Structures are given as C-alpha cells and as structure tokens.
Amino acid sequence: MRLNGLDMSRPVGTMGHAPVDDVHARGVMKKASILAIAAVSVIMAVFTVEDATREVFAQGASVKGTGGESFTGCRQCHEPFYTEWSMSPHGTSMTPYTDEFAARALVPPTGEITMGGHAYRLETGTGQGFMLEKGSWAWPAKQYRITHVLGGRDVYYFFTTAEKGRLTALPLAYDIRRKSWIERAAGGISHAEREVRGGETALVFSTACYGCHRDPTSTNYDLKTDSYHTGQPEPGIRCEACHGPTAEHAGIMRAATGGSAPKDLGIIRTGGFTPVRLNEVCAPCHASMSPVTASYVPSEPFFDHFDLVTLEDEGFFPDGRDHGANHTYTSWLMSPCARSGRLDCLHCHTLGGGYRFKERAKANDACLPCHEKTVRAVASHSHHGSLSSGSLCVSCHMPTTSSGTMRRTDHSMLPPTPASSAIYTSPNACITCHGDRGNDWADAWVRTRYRPDYQDPYLRRAELLARARRKDWSRLEETLAYLRFPDRDEVFSASLVRLLGECADASKVKVLLTALHDGSPLVRSSAATSLGAVVTPEVTGELVKAAADPVRIVRIRAASALLHHPRGELPGEKARIVDRATGEYLGSLMVQQDNWVSHVGMGSYFLDQGDARNALMAFETASRLNPGAAVPHVQASIAHARLGDLNKAEAELNAALQIDFEDAPALLTMGLLKNRQGNQREAVAYLKRATKSDPTMAAAAYNLAVITAADRLNEAIAWARKAYELQPDASYGYTLAQLLKQDGQWDESIEVLGRLIGAHPLHADAYLLMGELLEKKGRTADAQAAYRQGLSVKGMPEPDRDRIEKRLKRIR
Template identity: 40%
Template sequence: MTGRKLLTLLAIISLFASSCVQKEKNQVTENEYSGSESCIQCHERFYELWAPSWHGKAMQPVNAGFIKEYQLPECNSIEIEDKIYQMIYEDSSMVMLEMEGDDLLNEYPVEYSLGGKNVFTFLTPLEKGKLQTIPLAYDVNRQQWFNYPESAVRHFGDTGEEDQALPWRDRMYAFNTACYNCHVSQVSSNYNLETDTYHTTWKEAGINCETCHGPSAEHVRVFQEAEEKEEEPEDWKILVTSNFTSEEHNSSCAVCHAKGSAITKNYVPPEPYFDHFTLATLEDPDFYPDGRDLGENYTMTGWKMNPCIQESDLHCVTCHTSSGRNRFADNPNAACTSCHDEKQGDGLVAHTMHQPDSEGSQCVNCHVPSREFVGRFIRSDHSFRPPMPEATIKFGSPNACNQCHHDKSPEWANEIVKARPNGDYQEETLYWAQLIKEAREENWDRMDEMLEIIRKNKYNEVVVTSFIRLLVNSSDEKKWESIIEALNENESPLVRAAASSALTGNFSEEAVNALITAASDEIRLVRVSAAASLAGTDENQFSPEEKKVVANATGEYLNSMVARPDDWSSHYNLGIYHQNQGNAQKAIESYETAARIYPEALMPLINSSVLYSYMGNAAKAEENLKQAVKIDPDNEAANLNLGLLLAEQGKMQEAEKALKTALEVNPKQAVAAYNLSVIVSQRSVEEAIEFASVAAKARPDEPKYAYTLAYYQLQNDQKVAAEKTLGNLLERHPIYLNAVSFLADIYMKDGRTNQAIQLYKKTLKQEGLPQAEKQALQQALNALQNSR
C-alpha cells in the first residue's frame, strides 16, 4: 500500500515461544516452566482438549493460519470518535486503517486476537511498548464488525451523569495494563515507571497447563527418571488440582473471573484469592442494586452471592473442566439434580411450569441465564438465583423470564411468579436491594436497617460488604459499632477487609484496637486494609509487640501499592498513605506520578491541590483543580475544591460559579451550599437563606449549617422561622452552645427572660457538657436571674 502513513513503533513487545528442548538434570530447577507442549508425551488426551479450547486460545497471533481458520470479512467503514476505521487484509495479515474523509491518517498492523467464542478483539502495537486494543471488534454470532469502545462504557450509577465510552487509545484499553494476566501465561509486564514504557514478555499465548499446575520442568524430569526406573515418584513436583479444596478451586479460577485489583505481583494456585486480590461488590455502579450485572464483572461477585456454595461443596470445576468447557453440555440439568433430585420427572414440570423438553425446563436458563452486554458480549449470571421480574420493574435489572419471553412485560412475568406456591421469594432481595439503592444515593433514613444487616451478617458476604463500603459516605457515627463488630467477628475476609477500610479516620480506642488485631489477620487483604486505616494513627500509643505487627502489615500494604506500578490508582493510594503519615511532600510526589501516568485521572489532581494549598502554593493548587475541571467540567469534587480555594483568594465570582456547579451535580452538597450562602449574603439575604436551607437539610448532623440558616432568617426579619430552626437544631444537638446563646439572645431582646432562663437550665442538665462551658453557662444563668 504505497504512500500510506505508517504508524511509528517506538518499542516492540517480544514474544517468547515455548520450548520443548529437554535439559540436562542439573539445568532444571523447580521454578522452571517447560511449556504446554512438554505435556503431550504423557497427557496427549488432555492436551487435545485444551489446545482448541477458549482457554488455550485466549490470545492468538493474527497470521495466515488465523486468517484461514476464521475467515473474517473485511470491514468497509465504521465511524468512531469522528474518524473512519476500516479493516483490510494485506499479505496474509490484517491492517486497520484510520481515515479522515478520503485521507489516510494511520495504518495499524493487527498482531494478536483476544477471545473469539462470541467476540474477537484485536491488538496493535503503539508507542512505549503498548499493545493496544483497537476500536474495531468482530461479533462472531452476528458475523459483523462493531465499535468496541461503545461496549465498555463507564457507569455512573445514580449521579445523573450519562454513561460514557473511553477513547480507544485510553490506557485502560492497553493489553499490558488491563488484559495480559488472563490471556497469556507466565507473563512479565516489565514496566519502567521512569519512562512509562513496557517491555512485556510471556511464555505462551493463551492460558496454558502451567497456569494452574505450576512450573512443570522438574515434573517432566522426575517422571522421565521414573520411567527409566519403572517406578512412580513419591513427589510429582507439580500442583495436582484434583487435591484442591472447593475454595482452592474457586480461588484459582477467580484470578481471571473476578472484578478486582491485585495486591501482590504474583498469584500461585491454590493460594487464597483474598491473599492476592480485592473484589468489587454492589457499591460499584457496574452492578444493579440487586446484584445483577450491569457491566463486565467476570462472575466471581455473583458467585459469592450463590446460595448453593453456602450449602454445599460446589465449586467452579464441578461444572466446568479446566479448559473451560461445560461438563454437562449433553445433559444440563444433571449439574443441578445431583443435589436437587426432587426437581426431576413430574417434579421438574411442577417447579418450572414448562414442558419437560422445553428450554424453560433447563435449570440454567432460569438460574444461570446468559445475557448480552451492549448486545455483544455474553456472560452467565452465576448467582444461581431465580428470576425476579419485580426487580426489573424497580431497578431495571434483567430477569430470565423476559430474556426468553422478550415480547412480554416484566409486569406480566411478575404476576406469574407471584402466583406460584412460593411466590414471595423475591421479597428478600427486593428489600436489601432497595436499601442498597438508598445507600448509593446517600439516603440514610433507614440506616438502622442497614446496620442490622451488617450486625446480623444477613443474606451473604457480598451484601454485607456492600453496605459497609457504602457507609463510608455517611458521617453518622452510629455506624461505627456495627463496623467494628464486623471486623472483630465476621468470618468472611471480604467483610473484614471492607470493615478495616471503612475505619479510616476513626481513631477511637475501640477502632484502633480492632485494626491492630486485623493487622495480624490470616488473610493478606485484611492486613493491608488495616494497615492503610492505621496510617494516620500515632504509633506511640502502640505496645512494642503492636508496633511490630503494624509495621509488618504496613510493609505488606506498601508492597501492595507497587504490585502494579503502571496503575495510576496505586500511586494515588500511596499518596493517601503518605498524606495520612503527615508527609505532604511525598504525598504530592505520588499524586503527581499518578497524574503523569494517567492524565485523565481526577483524584490525584484534586488531592494534590489540597496539599499544595496547605503548603502555601495556591497557584499550583488552582492550576491542578482547573485541569481537573477541564477534564470533567461537571465533576463535583473538583468544582467544590476549586470554589473553596477561589473563595479563600477573594475571587468570589469565580468561586460562586464553581460551587454552583458542584451543587447542581449533587443537590445535597452541603459544603457547597453553605459556602454559597456566605458568598451571596453580601447581595441577597433571601438567596443566602435558600442555600443555607439546602445545607441544613442535607446535613442535619452538622449544627453550624442550621445555625447559619437561623442567622440569615433573623437578618431577613424572619424571627419566628429563626426560632423554629434553632429549636429543631437544639433538639438534635442540645449542647451546641452557639445555638443556645443565639436563641437566648432572641428571647432576651424580646423581653422573654424566663424563656432564656429555662433554656439555660435545660442545657445545664444535658450530659456531655464540658466543665468549662458548664461554668460559663451557669454564670450567664446567674446573671439573668439576678437581673430580674
């Protein structure tokens, strides 16, 4: 294609081919990988099953063999990000063209494919050693090309923001950053933080035998020796997965089939999943409130909600082979009837209300329904829960009834479900899902019910964890008792880790003692979460033994943040750690590193701006915040912090604009509303009252907001309203002395001295009043009584 503008490659990612060369005995170590082809001699049948599987083909080179096998059509043109993209074949290779009108801007050689069961995505090399997912993907079922970035929108939950697709060149689409661990085997990203470059290497494309069984070179050697001696070795020098427990099987699979992040550099089966990874739960807007998948969530969270695993030894390999196949493809119901034998024969029809040979009588179609994401990607719901059409009505989540009967309404399905003998089975999920929805919206009217779920460990560990994580957004201190209790007593490491994280900023004796205990937990995720929360605690209050425990956990925590040095959030979290330690300079350095790696990230810019302001560099603080607003003009945190900073500098007009944006994004943003009330009070008391009222209603736990409202009401000759506001405030905060003095002053100016005296006497009877304030109040009371 003469004259085309070729893409310049600044770094090339190398691929190490697997080797079948036999080594001398003294050259082999127990940590050496010999590649899947070394398994053929003794395990030919297993190799033949694995090689063509989608585990074996998780990543494939795009070459003449690939093109011949799949015969994908060329793609004429798809518009993406105001450019036209085409896929063509050239010399037994695939090339993506980027066009603007009739002008060729770039051509991208396609080197690898990912997936292929339902969708093929493709990789092209970019600068700095990145393999990037291109914006054209191929739908195998529909046999058509489509816009891949549109399939990976970011969900914003109930924030009012529209779901958005990331640009295709975004770092999150880089194979080296996001995909590599689950598509190739024995991989090293070889990331250089200083230059922000990759030199990624791997042993084999696809998920090979040694991913689950560990390095096999020594295994091959000892069995070759055993063959010569005609005896079986005692130690097979390999991981034998048939000896794994249910939890070990689940952990080994979850490494790729879970939405979470790594806290270590390497995972070796069958170690516990939570020794190496976190797990997203329903605080994540990629889930509907009832736990059904809204985004790409990779099974594990739903699996943890599965009632079957709580009541049996069911695990991933019960139903799937190690190569990912369905063990029960020929008789799907056999996977369930081994436990649920009453659901066979006549019992099957009674249970399903469908004919025995119909799709409606296959267990998986109702309990493990497959669903398309953005009409392309197919995932199965592994929570094994029954269809819940009422959840569709309330939350918009999918249900199996209407996935099959798509010409019917959820209301139609719900009537049928409720007519069943056990027709109330949806109620439990609907109850806690509504509470999840309210917690996401920061509506804490039913907090007592949320805390009861945590305290009594109701439903499952995903639900409990979700509430603990969501309660981080509440300032109500009554949450602490239940969270501390969960940390001390809950059997789930997921729950304990969430509780550890939730205690950040709580320096009470009970919280600190619980966190110190958690710092020696048997599971690493709990330990590092506890260490993160203890970062701001004065270590002088620890005993020598406690210092040692906390130091060990802190070391693990710091290591967890460099497990993925190319992940901006690792450096962001490191910044938070240094900030909690009181080291502002190191915190800024970490925040700036995060922003350098991923300029689109907002929180490093926002957090660093706070520290710059604290250190007296207002100009740099303002620069970072304005950069954050430029990236996301409607971001609440960026506009709030910018508004506060500008107000401090006396730039009131700009400050008002930023604070109003924050309040528009979040109508319950009390800090923005309060500061707006102060700013606008210079020109309009009526407007100040409106903003102060918003702040007081949004944060009844913060007495200064209601106090400010009463102040402006009195300024506006609304004395009755001011008295009512102060009265309500003192009902909630009876020892808030500013309000006591303010209300007493109103009484005295009206000549209602007796009411002022009664107010002081009532306040003096309140528990928790500091001695100095009590004496001052008593003196004021005495003065009033003597003046009569």
Template identity: 40%
Template sequence: MTVNNFIRIAGIFIFVITTTISCVQQKSQQETTEGFSGSESCIQCHEKFYKLWAPSFHGKAMQPVNAGFVKEYSLPESGFMEIEGKNYEIVYQDSSMVMIEKEGNELLNKYPLQWSLGGKNVFTFLAPIEKGKLQTIPLAYDMNRQTWFNYPESAVRHFTDQEEADEALPWKDRMYTFNTGCYNCHVSQLSSNYDLTTDTYQTTWKEAGINCETCHGPSAEHVRVCMEAGEGNVPDDLKIIVTSTFTPEQHNSSCATCHAKGSPITEKYMPGELYYDHFNLATLDDPDFYPDGRDLGENYTMTGWKMNPCLTESDIHCVTCHTSSGRNRFKDNPNQACISCHTDKEETLTEHTRHLPDSPGSLCVNCHVPSREFVGHFIRSDHSFRPPMPEATIQFGSPNACNQCHTDKTPEWANQIVKMRPNGNYQEETLYWAQLIKEARESKWDRLDEMLEIIRENKINEVVVASFLRLLTNCPNEKKWDTVIQAMKTNESPLVRAAAATTLSGNTSEKVKIALLTAATDDLRLVRVSVANSLSGFPDNRFSPEETQTVAKATEEYMNSLVARPDDWSSHYNKGIFHQNRGEAQKALGSYETAARLYPEALMPLINSSVLYSYVGNQPKAEENLKKALEVDPGNEAASLNLGLLFAEQGRMEEAEQMLLSALNANPKQAVAAYNLSVIVSQRNPDKAIQYARIAAEARPEEPKYAYTLAFYQLENGQKSEAEKTLKKLIADHPLYLNAVSFLADIYTKDNKLKQVETLYEQTLKTEGISPQDKNAIQQILNTIRNSKPKE
C-alpha cells in the same frame, strides 16, 4: 453572635478522598520462565488432555494473527466504520490483517494486527503502538452475528439511576492497552517489564493462551522426575501442583484470578493459594452492578458466584460444572448439573418450571443461570443461580430470565405469574436489601438502622454485607462504628472483614485502634493490607513499641500491594492517600502526580493533589490541577467545590460563587458548597443566604454548625421566631452543641426573657455528657441571672 468563616480547603479531605482499592479487570501475575517447560512438554504423558486443551478457548485465549489464523477463521473485511471522527477498516494484506486509519480520503496509519483475543463470542485484536504497548483496536468481530462492531462503544453501560450517560472511552485509552488491562488472562508466564520512569513496556510471555502450567505451576522438575522414574512408575513427589486435591475454595480461587473483577495486592499468584491472599473483589458499591447484583457491565462472574447460595449449602465449585480447559461438563444434559442435589425437582420438573418438559423453559440454566448480552455483543452467564426476579426489573431496571426469553411480554406480566407460584414471595428479600443498596449508593441514610442490622445479622451473602460496609464509608452518622468494628472482628468472610477495616479509615478512636491492631494479624492478606491503610491515619506516638512492630509489618505488606501493578494509576493514587494520611505531604504529592501522569483522565489524583498543594501554600499549582480536572469533567462536583473554596480563600468571590454554584448544581445536597455560598451572598442577598444555609442544614442534619448558620441568617433577616424554632430543634437534636444554647439564650436575653434563659440553662445542665468546665460556666450564668432578680 457570628458565623464561622469559609470552610478551609484543607478541611474537606474526607469529601474528596476514598481509600477503596480501585478495581481493575484482570489479575497481575509477574512470572519468570524459570522452571516452566511449556505445554508441549506435557504431550508425551498426557496426550489426551493436551488434545482436549489445545483447541479449547483456554488454549486459544490469545492467538497470533498469521496465515493459519486467516485460513481457519476466514473473517470478512470490515468496510469503513467511523469512530472518533476517523474512518477505520480491516483489510487483508499478504495473508495478514491490517487496520487502515483514514481522515476523509487521507491515509493516516496502517496498524498490523498481531494477536487475537477470545473467539467464543467475540474476537478482539491487538496492534502495536508507542511505548511497547499492544493496543486493542476499535473494531471487533461478533462471532455469533458474524459482523464487525465498534468495540469501545460496546462497553458503554446503560445506567438506569444516574442522570449522566456513560460514554465510550477513546480506543487508545490505557484501559484498552493489553499490557495494562487484560494481559495475564490471555497469555502464560508473563513479565510486563514495565518502566515507570518512561512509562514503557518490554512485555514477554512464555506461551500464548492459558497453558497447563497456569493451573499446575512450573513443570520442568515434574517432567524430570517422571522421566527418571521410567514408564509406568509414579514418583512419590510429582513436583507439580495437583489440582485434584484442591478444596472447593482453592478451585474457586484459581479460577477467580481471571474470572473476577478485582484488583491485585501481590505480584504473583500460585494455584492453590487463596484468592483473598492476592486479590480484592468488586462488590455492589461498584456502579457496574445493578443494586440487586445483576451485571450491568463486564464483571467476569466471580462476584455473582460469591452471591450463590449453593456455595454455602454444598461443596460446589467451578470445576464441578466446568473442565479445566473451560468446557461445560453438562453441555449435553444441562439439568444433570443441578439434579444431583435438587433430586426433588427431577420428578416434579413440569410443576416446578411451569414449562413443557422438552422446552427451553425446563432447562435449569435458562431460569437460574441465564446468559446476558452486553450491548448486544458480550455474553456472560449469571452465576448467582438466583431465580427470575421480574419485580427487580420493574424496580431497578435489571434483567430477568423470564423476559430474556419472553421478549414480547412485560416484566409486569412475568411478575404476576411469579407471584402466583406457591412460593411467590421469594423476590422480597432481594428487593428489600437491593433497595437499601440503592439508597446507600445515593447517600440516603434514613434507613441506616436497617443497613446495620443486615451487617450484624450476616444472613445475606458476603458480597451484600461487604457492599454495605464499603458504602458506609460515605455515611457521616457515627452510630455505624460499633457495627463496623464488630464485622471486622467476627465475620467469617475475609472480604467482609477487609471492607470493614477500610470503612474504619479516618476513625482514630482508641477503640478502633485496638480493633485494627488485632485485625492486623488476620490470616488473610487482604484484611491485613486494608487494616494497614486505616492505621496510617494514627500518629506514631499512639502505638507502644510492640504495637509499632505490628503496624510496621502490616504497612510493609500494604506498601508492597500498592506496587503490584506499577503501571496502574490507581496504585499510585492509593499510595498518595497513604502518605497523606501519614502527614507526608511531599510524598503524597509525588504519588498523585505520578497517577495523573500515567492517566491524565483520572480526576481524583488531580483533586486530591490540589487540596495538598493548597495546604502547603502552592495555590497556583492547586488551581492548575483543579482546572485540569474540570477540563476532563466539566461541572465535576469535587473539582468545582475545591476550586470554589480556593477562590474564596484568595478573596476572588465572584469566581468562588460561580464554582460553588456549579458544585451545588452537580449535587443539590452539597452542604459545603451551600454553606459557603450562604457566607458569600449574605451581605447583598439575605434571602439567598437563608436559602443556601437551609440547604446545608437539611442535607447534613448531623452537622450542627449548618443549622446554627441558618438560625443566624434568619435572625439577621428579621425572622426571629424562625431563628428560635431552628435553634430549639438544633438543641433537641444536638444537646451538647452549646453554641446553639448560647445563641438562643442571647436572643432571650435581648428580649428580657430571663425566665426562658434560666429554664434553658437548667435543662442544659441536666444533659448527660457535658464537661465539668461547661457545667461550671453554665452554673455561673445561672447564679448571675438569679442574683439579678429583684429580691422579694
């Protein structure tokens, strides 16, 4: 008996590649100014609305930093603040604002502040830097506390279930570039005019702030036909988008283009169109959320809103509670927003809230839509409308409304009070699925059946179901497939169907192919492009001429979706995955290298390209890219693993062992690293070989070769009884893994235990699913054994 050699580096694509569309924070809407007349053209007929809009936070989403701004807000100078080893200070010069950058006493740069963003809670500022970029400077102003603060540090998330802490990005990081990250939700009718070759921008926009035409579309024709009709006359065709006719879903979609953490799949969105025809949405597989769905980072409302039970039980939508200019319709009487549906709570308010009628605790929003501060600065309301869940705070560290008011009390105190209510068990459902989300994030699949049941029953909201489907991408257990296929076929949510389609990537069975081809004509673009990505793993000869046309149409949409944001590195990374799935190595390498050029800090383009470089025989380039990845993130699991395997293939065993140990340290259940370490050390340290092989076998019980290897080293080290025990369990778990049967039979034969050999093979013949060829081979062995017995 022998064990397999090192797992080749080209054999671990699934480990290092994800086909999930990366989430960026804002929408992508490339507009031309043709047909747009600007908000001032609305004043003549809509003066009232104009006056409401102009001073609103939509109207002032972006403002020039000029003498008028300085006079209106009178922000104080900042004083020096040390950031990234340098000193930064905001000062006034000639009625304008300037950021001074110093190293010690040496003046390095002066950055003129050209634009401000926000202002409701925080003002951030933009300064021009190289390549036409407008960069968010590292100092921002807290309007509530009236103080300057370190903006990049404010984005650090306090992960509760991960060993490594989050770190602030450098202030010149691409994620803080206005042209890349936040542009189209602060200005109107923008064209980024991005040049991929030079990585430069010549960005233009029609108007700063979110103007009337952002929601109503181009108005030049509307102005013309209304002027021609004359005063008092209303044209039959207003030549403009009338939002009052929108369905609830259209309202939600129009707002979500800015108020969502998602990723664009088209270059242009027009109000009234559906969100999932133009964007993807972040769900709870994203570590920016606690497992129970509360915000851990800045997530822009929509994901929580989609978890809101009111959406499925009523016609509520964004404009029910907010005006088009972003104001709260019920500011003066917040409870009025809720009692229109929950009339029973109006009469029993004190009994329901357990607070005095005029106290903050009797305001619906304080318990059900609590405002959340991020690192003491950013404020965002939780739009999931769920009641306080202090037990989730105890279990996951997520915030709850009780302790956001009662800061002197503990979650345990709040939980006791909650459980004393008549319906005190209301937390249980959320705690149940949130714990499963947490386990799935950690790749713990012991309760896979329960996760699959949640998907099949579809009783929880679409965000939760889609989250489980996305997390199942990392689950190696094949029992998931039927549930995933069914979700793609029948679930009413396009988010769920798209998540299921993405999870099917890598499965090239005929059943999956048929299901994907059907879904390729789905009504919503997000589903179709997700399907196209998964279909890219099928060779062309698997499709009929008619099917080929279906695939080509979906693929064209998918490829267009990847260039919706050509300045986003993840677009090129995903394009690389597509070409890699198609077997187009050079095109994939080109896309990966573009992604790495745009954002050198991104690890996956470097890691995936290294796998491909090794595959095409360019070992030096593969090593170079992996070392670049480890410079960005020393000890990274995927980079360490791949580099270790690369060294092993080159015979550089000492270096291979070091890197594989690094991968195992990063993930103590890293089966590939443990398996290969067992091979490396087997000659000099059999005990270690057994130890590593056991780690691999226990980490991946669904992969029989790891337990087989463990048995091999146990036998080599004189642990025959342990080897037999390992093989018996392996055969029980994987009866069709005939290598284990042969191995155990070989052990019995050498010990002259022919009766055990005969029994073992007789039991194997009864196993359902054995091929006719294997049956014949086993029968021949049995005949040989029986013929060798002494005749009585």
C-alpha cells in the same frame, strides 16, 4: 465558623466508593511513624523514593512472571492433556495472529468500516494480516500489523505492537456468531481498564488483559520511560495458572528413577482442594477485582491477593443483577449453591473452560445430586412443560444476557424477580424468553403461581441498596437491621457496609464494629474501610486489632483506615502490627505501576503524611499516565496549596476543568481556593456550580453557608440546612445551630443540637451552645441538665469536661 468539609488542606475524594483502588477522601493529616513505616516498606521490598527525574516509584512492586517451565515443556509428559488444553477456550484465550487462523476463523471484510472520521479496512489474505486506517487527508493510510488475537467465544479482538512496547487493541473486532466485522467498542468488553493517551481511549493488553488472557506474562514495565518489554512465552493460559510454578516439578521428575513418581511432586495439585478453594483458583480471571499483591499462588486464599467489586459499583443493578461486565465471582458469591460450600466450578465446567452439560437431555443433570427431587419433577416446579426451555434449570436460574456482542450467564442462580426488573430495568429470565410480554405480566404470573411470593425479600434488600447509593438514609434503621440479620447475604452486606462510609449518622458505628468481626473477609475489609472516618478511641483500638487479621485484604484496609486516626503511643507489639499492615498497604498501591490510579492512591497517602512534595510527584505521574483524568489535577492542586503556591494550585484546577467542565470536586476545590484568595464572589459561583453538578455534595453546601453567613444570613441558613440534611456531620449541624441562633430561631437551634448530641455524644460545644440558649430562655434547670448530660458521657476529653464543668458551676 470556618471553611470545612473538603477544604484546601485535605485531599479531595473523587472516586466514589472504591475500596478495590483505595482512592477516597482522606481526613485530617495524621502523624504516623514515618520511620517505622519506611522500615517495614523496605522489608516488603516496596519503598518510595524521590529521584532526580522527579518520579515516585515503587521498587520491586511490578508484576513478574513466575519463571516456570514452559507450556510446551509440560507437553513432554502430558501430551494428551496438552493437545486437549491447547484447543480449549482457556488455551486459545490469546494467540498469535497467523494466516492459518485467518483462513479458519475469519470471513474477509467486503469493504471499509467508517468510525470517528476514519475509514478502516482489514487485509487478511495470505502473508497480510494488517489493518489500514485512512482519514480525510490525501496522503497514504496508516498500516498496523496484527500480531495477536484475543477472545474466541463471542468476539475476536486484534492487537498490534504500538509505541513503547504496548500491545494495543485495534479499532475493529470480529463478531464470531454473526461472522461480521464491528467496531471494537460494540464488542461489549466493559471489564478491562482503559488508558487515555493523547485524548483518545485505548485498550492496552499490557495493562488490562495480561493477567487472565495470557498467564504468566511479565509486563516488564519501566515507569521512568513509561514503556513495556512484555514477555510472551506461550499462547493462552498455561499450566501455572492452576498449578503454580512448575520448574521445581520438572526438575524432580527428570531426576526421578525407578519408574515411580516421588511422593513430593513439587507442584500444586488441586485434587485435594475444597470446593471453596477450587472456586478461588478460578476467581481471579472471572471477577472484577483489584490485585493487592504482585503474584498469586493458586493454593492461597483469594482475599490474600485481591479485593472484589461488589454492588456499590454501577456495573450492577441494585437487585444484584449484572450490567454485563466480568462480575462472575461477585454474582457467584450470592448463589445459594456457592454458599453451601458444596459446589465448585468444575462440576459444570471442564478445565479448559468448556461446559459439561450441553446436551439437552442431560442439561438438568448440572443440578444433581443436590436438587434431585426438583429435577425429577421439574414441570411442577417450573410451571412449564417438561420438554420446554422453561423447564431447563439454567433458563430461570442462570439466564444469559448480552452486553454488545458479549454474552454473560448469571451465576447468582437466584430466581427471576420481574417485580425488581420493573423498578430497576434489570434483566430477568421471564422476559428473556417471553420478549413480547412485559415485566408486569411476568410479575403477575410469578405471584399467581408461587405462594408465598418469594420476590419480597429480594425487593426489600434492593431498595435498601438503591437508597444507600443515593445517600438516602431515611431507611437507615432497616439497613442496620438487615446487617444484624444472621442469614443476610455476604455480598449485599459488604456493599451496604461500604456505602455506609458516606453516612454520618453515629448509629452505624456499632453495626460496623460488629461487621469488623464478621466471618467473611469481604465484609470485615469493607467495615474497616468505612470506619476510617469514625475517629474515636474505641474504633481506633478495633482497627488496630483488624491490622492483625489473618487475611491480608482486611489488614490492608485496616491500615488504610488508620491513616485517618491519631496513632498516639501504641505499645510496641501493636505498633509493629500496624507498621507491618501499613507496609502491605503501601505495597498494594504499587502493584500496578502502569495504572494511574495506583499513583493517585500513593499521592493521597503522602498528603496524609504531610509530604506534599512526594504527593505532588505521584499526582504528576498519574497525570502523565492518564492525561484524560481530572482526579490527579485536583489532588495536585491541594499539594501545591500545601506548599504555598496558590497560582500553581489554580493552574491544576483549570487543567482539571478543561478535562471535565462540570467535575464537582474540581469546582468545589476551586471555590475554596478563590475564597482563600479573597475572591468571595467567584468562590460562591464555583461552589454553586459544584452543587449543581453534584446535588449530594454536602461539603459545597456547607462552605456556601460559611461564606454567605456574613451578609446573607437567610441564604446561609438554607445552605447549612441542606448540608446537614445531606450529611448529618457534627460540624454541619453545629454550624446550622449557630446560624439559627444568630437569626433568633432559638427553638429550632436547640432541636438541631439535640439531634447532633444524639448522633455525636462527645461534641462538647453542642452541650455548651444548647445550655447557653436554654439559659437565655430562662430554662436554667434544663440548661443544668444539658451540662450534666455532657459530663456524664463516657470518653469526654478532660479539657472539654473542664469547660462544661465551669459553665455548670457558673450558673449554680
């Protein structure tokens, strides 16, 4: 036995299920073709270098503006539309702060607002526009000039130009509906990235907001100096967000003669888009997503440029309802109306972001013509009076919920499921209106009036998802059956497929391989990610095929998964396919160079490739960008250990634990380091703290079993049994069987080996140990049967076949 799991030779996965950021536990170091990958990276204009300042950076990967015609340039020919657009929610999503804005939109504050030991006061009079910050000290207050305003429906956020060119959100925000000043954190903005600098959390426009609230904007980020030279050519979202680069179009139209427009206008025209493609134009700004390219052209597929957060994320309740973040596109993909392929965003919304059906008399026209029969008899369908709010389609199918002061409309359009709300505390439309009643009342009301009860299918899939989040695989067969069901939901399927990456049961593999050929790129890419830890020739071959998928996100996830697999001698064309996909993967890591998670991902890649020095520099960059994150320190400790410097490894882990005293990966890695240093007492203490911090951490339990086996066999068996129950990994099961053998519990050892063989039929040592125990029990015929079973397994490596064959010949 040896220390295994997440040991000091392997990067530690600390980000949970994160295919959007691709930071996850890596397998044993892979020997991919570095030269070929580097060549592809140059072609992709993304390559990693080590410079004299010890920085790891990607050249050409920063997000750039499109360099098109200005918004006001479009006004020359499109004055009426420009006027309408400039005052729309989209046109005013980010605007400069002016005296005129303050007089029109803000009620001046009446006094100071205190938070965090500081007092804040707004000065919004003519020629002012600044925020004062005053602490408990006697000297003068700090003064921050308000330069920009973000928002406009529920909340205004205020920004100032801070150090190194950052546009940073000020601590106070304005509640538009209540006309009151509030703490920024109470505004409910939960979908944006935060930076942690100097121990304080800051919302930085250049990192978090520029892609949606001002388009296009060049961040002009310089990684070496960690600074921005942010270009801000126009207020709000401009024409190029939907029409792509406009400079060519402007040139064509200026050169046009004869009073007629040329056939080719040199611009993207959305009039011929399908509903699906129109929805994808809106999706980047209305989704919790992660970009995988440096630019997006509206005519191109969403999943060629972005990955999407799904229900594995805690921002959702297990039944798919939203906690309040910007998850509109994820919810939208669950909508039966969206799945029909007939409904697009512009059916209900104007180009400027307004709602078309505000008038009460026309509210249900939003559901025409598809649901005309239901709309005409809405009272009998809703069981509410025809003139009541309960007979508005959106009241039940698109209820509005709030996170702080921010309101969200549920775009899944699913019916209310109060039974699910009773279990998961998720919102439902019934209680939104009937706040004086409870979920039990609403559940009984629904079950009485709607027969058969439509809630049951939603409850079943929510329970499967909730169990998968907890790594409870007792209903695994039902989960796999759901994924085999032809009409299963795309988002729930992708979510379950992603969560199955944490399941060690081999019965999942066939279903995941099928999902790798699903019609949905979201499902295919999720399957590729979850197959990364399944290292078999069949899976490797299928992932190589996926590296040539027509959709970029699938290729990227396949390339990432293949880092876990031995490349071997791939034929020329297959090697080129994998190298191209790997180049796209590396490029995706450096799209957001100002995002610390990108550098953690790049460092993990270097660790996989055996390049601990470049990995260490990437982790150091991540720590510099976010000093409040423990993850880079944990990963850096592994890089130092690979380089043989255990003292620096320990220092990094101490730094991680100073940030988060109970960080389970840091505690696990420290335990392994202490054991490597020969201090088993401290190793056991740290590993036990890891299991307390994260009771589902099988690796900590397993390593406790290995360490305690020398002198505390009963305790070791208990830890090994816990590890195998948490994660039926082959090494965990085999170690449990060995310990049971040592303790004389041969029958249970044989039983564990039987389960192990069923899940991992290529585990030769399991057949050998089972045969040995059966021989000792005098069951020679059964031992021979076990050896023959091992020899009959297709794909058993020749060296293992030889070992089993020798054992069989010996007892003959």
